[in-house]
Amino acid sequence: xxxxxTVVGAGNVGATLVQRLAERDYADIVMVDIIGGLPQGKALDxxxxxxxxxxxxxxxxxxxxxxxxxxxxxxxxxxxxxKPGMSRDDLVETNMKIVREVTQKLAKAxxxxxLIVVSNPLDAMCHVALKASRFPRExxxxxxxxxxxxxxxxFIAEELKVSxxxxxxxxxxxxxxxxxxxxxxxxxxxxxxxxxxEKQRLNEIVQRTRDGGAEVVALLKSGSxxxxxxxxxxxxxxxxxxxxxxxxxxxxxxxxxxxxKGLYIGVPCKLGAKGLEEIVEIELxxxxxxxxxxxxxxxxxxxxxxxxxxxxxxxx
Ligand code: NAI
Ligand code: 2OP
Numbered sequence: 237x238x239x240x241x242t243v244v245g246a247g248n249v250g251a252t253l254v255q256r257l258a259e260r261d262y263a264d265i266v267m268v269d270i271i272g273g274l275p276q277g278k279a280l281d282x283x284x285x286x287x288x289x290x291x292x293x294x295x296x297x298x299x300x301x302x303x304x305x306x307x308x309x310x311x312x313x314x315x316x317x318x319k320p321g322m323s324r325d326d327l328v329e330t331n332m333k334i335v336r337e338v339t340q341k342l343a344k345a346x347x348x349x350x351l352i353v354v355s356n357p358l359d360a361m362c363h364v365a366l367k368a369s370r371f372p373r374e375x376x377x378x379x380x381x382x383x384x385x386x387x388x389x390x391f392i393a394e395e396l397k398v399s400x401x402x403x404x405x406x407x408x409x410x411x412x413x414x415x416x417x418x419x420x421x422x423x424x425x426x427x428x429x430x431x432x433x434e435k436q437r438l439n440e441i442v443q444r445t446r447d448g449g450a451e452v453v454a455l456l457k458s459g460s461x462x463x464x465x466x467x468x469x470x471x472x473x474x475x476x477x478x479x480x481x482x483x484x485x486x487x488x489x490x491x492x493x494x495x496x497k498g499l500y501i502g503v504p505c506k507l508g509a510k511g512l513e514e515i516v517e518i519e520l521x522x523x524x525x526x527x528x529x530x531x532x533x534x535x536x537x538x539x540x541x542x543x544x545x546x547x548x549x550x551x552x
Contacts, residue, residue: 238294239263239477242304242346244338245313246275246297248462249354249469253311254295256470258282261291262477266304268297268338269314275299307346309476311469312365314338315355317460327356328538329545335361336551339368350476350511353378353487354469358411359535360542362487362500368551373489374511380411381485381502382468383461387448388417391441396432398424405429406485406518407445408502409531412538415502416527417442421518475507488512494520496532499539 241257243250246269254267267275279297286292296303304310315331335355342349351369353376355361362378369376384407393400402425409416419438422429429438444451452461475482486505490496493515494503506514520528 240266240304240307241473241477242266242268242307242310242342242349243313244268244310244342245315245355246271246278247313248317248459249465250311250313251278252462252466253313253469254278255282255285256466257473258285258291258293258295259289260470260474261293263308264294264296266296266298266307268299268301268304270299272299301341301345304342305345307342307349309352309473310342310346310349311352311354311473312338312342312361313354313469315361317356328360328541331355331357331361332364332542332545333549335364336368336546339365340551343369343371350375351377352469352472354465356411357538359487359500359502360538362489363539364542364546366489366500367546373491374513376489377472377505377507377512378411378487378500378502379465379469379472380415380487381407382471383465384411384415384417384445384448384502385485386464386468388422388441388445391444392422392424392429392433395437395441396424403429406504408485408504409528410501410535410538411487412531412534413446414527414531414534415446416524416531417445418518418524420521420524472507476509476511479509481506481508481513483507483516486512488515490515493517494528499532499535501528501532501535 241263246267269275275297279295282295315334353362353365358380366376388405389403392403405422406418487500504516
């Protein structure tokens with residue numbers, strides 16, 4: 237029997253992700269949205285693409301959760317995206333209610349599934365999904381670090397006119413303005429990036445990475461990035477479905493690792509068939525540690541906002 241993956245949200249990120257997964261041809265995909273006809277129409281279009289691209293993935297669109305039962309992986313992209321001038325945090329109350337409800341329905345239909353959260357504000361929405369699902373942390377992971385790291389890598393590759401494939405990097409911390417691109421762990425074909433790009437220019441690239449989401453939002457004027465975000469989720473899904481054990485920067489619920497407890501923070505994670513299989517702890521300098529502390533503090537503040545919002549509006 238083919239594996240099943242569910243993607244909730246048939247909008248920009250969700251539908252592009254479903255397309256990427258269908259083209260991988262390793263699972264059937266269920267796409268859920270609240271808008272009648274939207275997931276059904278996109279799913280039909282993607283099924284009709286199969287003969288041209290040569291994939292057999294069965295793509296189903298639905299507004300209910302019955303068809304999602306037995307999913308190995310469920311990706312939550314439902315929610316409102318950012319509009320120009322809007323911070324990720326502005327989305328908190330609306331997306332909290334959406335993510336909580338969707339998580340409960342997914343967990344009921346697929347009690348053994350692995351959840352990947354995409355909706356913003358990412359770290360806080362992971363916290364909501366963990367609470368709403370009552371799953372162990374191994375099965376509730378957030379996507380942000382792969383995207384933020386890809387942005388950092390692409391800017392470095394552009395600067396040095398080299399292939400993106402030869403740029404190794406890590407962006408840790410929360411998916412917010414204080415995320416932490418780790419310059420000291422960034423290299424090009426093994427050469428530390430600090431030897432290749434002068435400090436001032438590197439600082440500008442770090443800042444551009446932190447503003448990466450907002451830069452796309454400002455250009456699009458409505459909606460936010462979705463090509464790189466959907467590719468980032470697909471890379472995580474590959475590692476889980478194919479049990480590849482990739483080490484990717486993901487939002488994980490820390491339990492003492494890196495000195496934090498009970499918070500979702502972006503850290504290097506080994507992803508395999510069991511979900512989050514290991515958190516890799518890398519050594520941080522005092523400056524990197526301060527930057528991570530600052531990022532963790534802003535995640536903590538947002539989690540407080542979410543917890544208050546959850547207690548004001550208890551689950552149905
Ligand atoms: P979009 O507006 O194109 O799609 C969202 C979809 O969710 C819509 O089709 C909407 O009808 C659906 N939806 C809303 N409530 C729902 C519910 N209760 N059940 C099922 N579906 C529901 O937005 P887009 O661009 O796809 O972004 C989705 C989310 O992902 C946003 O919160 C955005 O900020 C976030 N995002 C996060 C990234 C990250 O790095 N973690 C990167 C890019 C986007
Ligand atoms: C991004 O970074 C909006 O979080 C989304 O593109």
